[in-house]
Amino acid sequence: MFKFLLKRFLVLVPVFFGVTLVAFGFIRALPGDPVEVLAGERGVTPERHAELMAQLGFDKPIWQQYLSYVGDVLQGDLGTSLITNRPVVEEFFELFPATAELGICAILFAIILGVPAGIIAAVKRGTFVDQGIMGLSLVGYSMPIFWWGLLLIILFSNILNLTPVSGRLSFLYDVEPVTGFMLIDTLLSDEEGSFWNALHHLVLPSVVLGTIPLAVIARQTRSAMLEVLSEDYVRTAKAKGLSPLRVIGIHALRNAMITVITVIGLQVAVLLAGAILTETIFGWPGIGKWIIFSVFSRDYFAVQGGLLLIAVSVMAVNLIVDLLYGLINPRILH
Numbered sequence: 101m102f103k104f105l106l107k108r109f110l111v112l113v114p115v116f117f118g119v120t121l122v123a124f125g126f127i128r129a130l131p132g133d134p135v136e137v138l139a140g141e142r143g144v145t146p147e148r149h150a151e152l153m154a155q156l157g158f159d160k161p162i163w164q165q166y167l168s169y170v171g172d173v174l175q176g177d178l179g180t181s182l183i184t185n186r187p188v189v190e191e192f193f194e195l196f197p198a199t200a201e202l203g204i205c206a207i208l209f210a211i212i213l214g215v216p217a218g219i220i221a222a223v224k225r226g227t228f229v230d231q232g233i234m235g236l237s238l239v240g241y242s243m244p245i246f247w248w249g250l251l252l253i254i255l256f257s258n259i260l261n262l263t264p265v266s267g268r269l270s271f272l273y274d275v276e277p278v279t280g281f282m283l284i285d286t287l288l289s290d291e292e293g294s295f296w297n298a299l300h301h302l303v304l305p306s307v308v309l310g311t312i313p314l315a316v317i318a319r320q321t322r323s324a325m326l327e328v329l330s331e332d333y334v335r336t337a338k339a340k341g342l343s344p345l346r347v348i349g350i351h352a353l354r355n356a357m358i359t360v361i362t363v364i365g366l367q368v369a370v371l372l373a374g375a376i377l378t379e380t381i382f383g384w385p386g387i388g389k390w391i392i393f394s395v396f397s398r399d400y401f402a403v404q405g406g407l408l409l410i411a412v413s414v415m416a417v418n419l420i421v422d423l424l425y426g427l428i429n430p431r432i433l434h
Contacts, residue, residue, distance in 0.1 A: 104426065105423075108419055108422050109419075112415055112419065115415060116412070116415065117170070119408060119411040119412070119415075120166075120169070120170055120173060120408060121166070122407075123404050123407045123408045123411070124165075124166050124169055124404065126404075126407065127400050127403060127404040128162070128165075173408065176189065177189075178192075178401070178404070178405030178408065178409070179401035179404070179405055180401060181394075181399055181401060181402045182397075182398070182399045182400065182401060182402070183394070183397050183399045183402070188401055188402050188404075188405035188406070189405065189409075191390065191402065192387065192390075192405065192406060192409050194280070195385060195386050195387050195390050196280070196386075196387055196409075197279065197280025197281050198268065198280065198282070198384060198385055198386035198387075199372075199375050199379070199384075199386035199387040199388060200281070201280075201281045201282060201283065201302070202302070202305055202306060202309060202375060202378070202379070202384060202386060203309070203368070203371045203372070203375060205302055205306040205310075206305075206306045206307075206309035206310035206313065206371055207310065207313060207364065207367065207368070207371060208310075209306050209307060209310040209314065210310040210311075210313035210314035210317050210364075210367070211317060211364065213314055213318075214313070214314045214315070214316075214317030214318040214321060215317060215318075215321050215360065217233050217237070217318040217321070218233075218317065218318040218319065218320065218321025218322040218323075218324075218325060218360075219321060219322075219325055219348065219353065220233065221233040221234060221318070221321075221322040222321070222322045222325035222326045222329060223325075223329075223344075223348065225326060230322075233318065233322075234318075234319065234322070236315075237314070237315040237316075237318045237319050238315070239315075240311045240312065240314060240315035241312055241315035241316065241319075243311060243312070245308060245309070245311075245312070245374050245377045245378060245381075246377050246381060248308055248311060249304070249305075249308040249377070249378060249381040249382065250381065252304050252307065252308060253265055253304065253381070253382075256304060257304070263300055263301075263303050263304050264300055264301050264304075265382070265383075266382050266383030266384070267301055267382075267383055267384075267385075268282045268298060268301050268302075268384065268385065269282055269286070269294065269297060269298050269301060270297050270301075272297075273286075273289075273291045273293075273294040273297060274291065275289045275291055275294055276289060282298045282301075282302075283295065283298055283299065283302070286298045304382065305378050305379075305382045305384055308378050308381070308382075309371060309374050309375060309378045310371075312367075312370060312374065313364075313367040313370060313371065316363060316367060316370075317360065317363055317364060317367070320359060320360060320363040321356065321360050323359075324356035324357075324358075324359040324360055325348075325352060325353070325356045327356070328352045328353075328355050328356045329348075329352055331355075333351065334347060334351055334352055337351050354428060357428055358425060358428055361421055361424050361425070361428070362421065364421070365417055365418050365420075365421030366418075368413075368414055368417040368418075369414050372387075372388075372410055372413070372414065375387065375388035376388035376389075376391060376392060380392055387406065387410065390402070390406065391403065391406050391407075391410075394406065
């Protein structure tokens, strides 16, 4: 187990430095002058401009800037926001729970509906049920997030008046932020009805963000199950008279789950990318909305630090997925 973990960590090291290089290079390629952003509309004299360039380290050769950046990153320093003058790490982790809560609910929605749908489609291969599930998954996969989100807002918020339009909690409730996860904080608070209000605010964004992963998981589950159901050991289990539920649930699904878990791990990156649009549409105060604001504000350090931390989050999830492989199939650990 330790050897397996060590190999995975060693693989992540060059990936991490590659991510730092991409984040560093992307920000340096953006148009504009960070000193002018810092100065605002008042402008700045050439002498003060040169002083600020030296203070920010932009007067050094590009390779020295990169080495200095990597050194600061390894010490946990991602710089200070040019707009709010707060540490980027502090801003990120202040907003991260909102995005994490939305992402967790979206992926749970996708898994709870997608995996059973894929299994049913595989078992009912070629039937109307199979074609219907795959047709719906194709529609969900091809649905643009911004259009799907606006459509659900019009239907469920404006016409049916069932869900709120934006935000995480109604202004009628005053909940003290303890964990940053609104569902947990409302359970810990004494505000009656605040949990259900937070849950109502979470429904539409989770459905919109989880629709594409749901479609992908359903299709990949069906494909993996069809491959496993044609194996000899499954036919042997059926010949022995085992119940269909036992054959599918124990013999087939467990071996098909390796592929499914891989797909679920890859969908984390899709969720983080989709969160930018979803949070903008629903006014969700998370990382996606913060990144958009930072890009439009030319807040170079916030964008650079945000990109790096998002990439590290995806790497961490993929490491967890690798560990889950070992739980499903212990032979992978050897």
